[in-house]
Amino acid sequence: MKEWRATSSLSRALVVGVFGVGAAVLFGEPVLVVLTAPFVLAGALGLVHRPTAAPRVSTRLDHVALHEGQGTLSRLVLLEGDDVEHVTRVAAASAYVAMHPADGQVGRLLGEGPPDLELSPRRWGRRMLGEEKVGLHTRWAGYRWGPVSVGGQEMRVLPVTAPFDSRAEAPQPLGVVGVHRSRRLGDGSEFAGIRPFQVGDRLRRINWRVSLRADALHVETTRAEEDSGVLLVVDALADHGRSGGAEGAASSLDLTVRAAAAIAEHHVRNGDRVSLRVVGRGGERVGYGSGKAHLRMLLGTLAGMRIGEPRGLDTETMQFGVTGGTVVVVLSPMLAESIGTATATMVRRGLPVLVIDTLPPGAAPAVADGTDPVLADLAWRMRKVEREQVLGRLSTLGCPVVTWRGPGTVDDVMHRLARRAQQPRVRAR
Amino acid sequence: MSPRPGAGQLVLRLLVLLGPLVALLATGLVGAVPADWLIALVAALAVAFAAMPDSPFGTAVMVVVLAWWGISLRDGLHPEAVIAAAGLVTAHVAAVLASYGPGSMPLDRAVVGLWAVRGAAVLLASPAVWAVATVLRDQPEPPGIWVAGLAAAFVATLVAAVSFQLDGRP
Structure with a gap:
């Protein structure tokens, strides 16, 4: 009304x-x-105090893109409100969005300012805020305007990036500029060795101490520094476990998305080119790139990805187009056979692949009503046995599998991958 | 699941419930004790009023109380009427506060304070009218005073009705 x-x-x-x-x-x-x-x-x-003006109300969010756990204000914008004395605002609850006041109901005199609602998204993703009802009263409560429905705004919640920093170098850097030590010698700052002077060497590379001792000019060689390509493969086929939001228990997708965000941020900060491929209903993908804008795009894609099994999912369609010099990080609970097969294929091609296991320890399947719990438990145990077999086979192929534990999770594995990359290998085709 | 009403809302509903009952039973102070069925009727209407402060039950219960005061104390101008007026005004103000939002909405202290002041201010009219009526009671009645009074009441009703008809057109 x-x-x-x-x-x-x-x-x-x-x-x-x-x-x-x-x-x-x-x-x-x-x-x-x-x-x-x-x-x-x-x-x-x-x-x-009969009113004469026709008020107009709307709501406005201070921020439409936030990280999990951050807060913002939903402001009520009231125009032509000269006759208004009291404002009532009632907001419906939304999943994974905390409000203050907790029940979303607030009423106050307009003289104290329009009532604002404090919002804090508790989980990544696209969050549709609940519908709001706004009612206005004149002085002496003689007339009422509304309640009218407003709101229904969408908020994009980016995953929280756990503090993550790896000191490990990339296994196969192959770029133009960057911070990773290259396999080839070049113009860098990392000392590689000393060799006799050759025509074309820069004079500032001459090591005079060794040259005087050897009675011949010697120069210092350094390793080139290059950036690395990192492909993040995110398994969004299903969500296992119960999500409790930013501070609560984490589901498999919570762990996957937060780990992907942390790894992406780390590599982007180091100047690496990071790409994203989501294996899910939406099939979202982000090409290689670096910089803050690219990181925002990666986080936004993670926040907006659609969960579920895509049509016609098979290993043939799961070609990620990975080239040499790229590290592949697969983030998955490894409960889908297709992901395991695709990962094994990349390992056989000789690519440095790292699997981050994101199945929470206490994860239980979501069972439809009416399902025999004994049967469901048996099915879940069989699935977990199959998962162990897949992980075992990947380990046999030489693909490291680590459980995501936050900072330092991938350090040791990346070191080993880097060492292995220096050695000659035979590729299986 | 709807949120549970807070303590403030429960106090408001209690005031809405008790106000008409206090106003009704105030006649007992001057010897006119209401019948049990009347008390039960007012209590039932007051419960409905407390549960739905926006409903016409509030008007109904107050009209019943007023009728009882007019019938039980013929030509009586007792100071206890001010107590009854306080009960009715308290119920009215509490209902206004309760009808500002859902039953679970917490009360704003400034709003409660404002309406407490307003309630007290309008309630002052009651002892003032009582004092004037007491002073003028023994005075000779001017000719046509009741006709003039009736005409004034009619005009007031007309103004209110016209105002309601224009309602919604700013």
Whole structure:
């Protein structure tokens, strides 16, 4: 109702007042005037403050893109509100969005400013805020406007990036510029060795101490420094376990997304080119790139990915187009056979592949109502046995599998991958 | 699951419930004790009013109380009427506060303070009218005073009705 209407309070005051005064006059009972005089006064004051303007209300979020656990304000914008004395705002609860006041209901005098709601998303993803109802009252509660529905805004919640820093170098850097030590010698700052001077060597590379001792010019050689390509493969086929939001228990997708965000941020900060491929219903992908804008794009894609099994998912379609010089990080609970097969294929091609196991320890399957719990438990155990077999086979192929534990999770594995990359190998085709 | 009402809302509902009952039973102070069925009727209407402060039950219960005061104390101008008026105004103000939002909405202290002041201010009209009526009671009645009073009440009703008809058109 986007118009002013008399309230029940005004009608009550007027009816009681008129009835009392009328009866007092008709029956000569002044006591009725004593009883109803306050109502006559209240009704008259309600009528006097009859509104003349048509207000307009809307809501505005201070931030539409946030990280999990961060907070923002949902502001009520009120135009043409000169007649308004009291504002009531009631917001419906949304999944994984905390509100203050907790029940989303707030009413206050407009003189203190329009009532704002504090919002804090507790889980990554696209969060649709619940519908709100706004009601306005004039002075002396004579007239009410609304309640009208407003809101329904969407908030994009980026995954929180756990503090992650790896000191390990990339296994196969193959780029132009960067911070990783290259396999080839070049113009860098990392000392590689000393060799006799050759035509074309830079004079500033001459090591005079060794040259004097050897009675021949010698120069220092350094390793080139290059960036590395990192492909993040995110398994969004299903979500296992229960998510408790930013501070609660983590589901498999929570661990996957947060780990992917942390790894992406680390590598982007180091100047590496990072790419993302989501194996899920949406099939989202982000090409190689670096820089802050690229990181925002990666996090936004992670936040907006659609979960579920895509149509026609097979190993043929799961070609990630990985080239040499790229490290592949597969983040998955490894419960889908297709992901395991695709990972094994990349390992056989000789690519440095790292699997981050994101199945939470206490994860249990979501069972439909009416399912025999014994049967469901048996099925889950069989699935976990199959998962162990897949992980075992990947380990046999030489693919390291680590459980995500936050900072330092991949350090040791990356060191080993880097050492292995220096050695000659035979590729299986 | 809807949130549970807070302590403030429960106090408001209690005031809405007790106000009409206090106003009704105030006649007992001057010897006119209401019948049990009347007390039960007012209690039932007051419960409905407390549960639904926006409903017409509030008007109904107050009209019943006023009728009882007019019938039980014929030509009586007792100071206890101010107590009854206080009960009715308290119930009315509490209902106004309760009808500002859902039953679980927490009360804002500034709003409660404002309406407490407003309630007290309009309630002052009650002892003032009582004092004037007591002073003028023994005075000779001017001719046509009741007709003039009736005409004033009619005009007031007309103004209110016209105002309601124009309602919604700013």
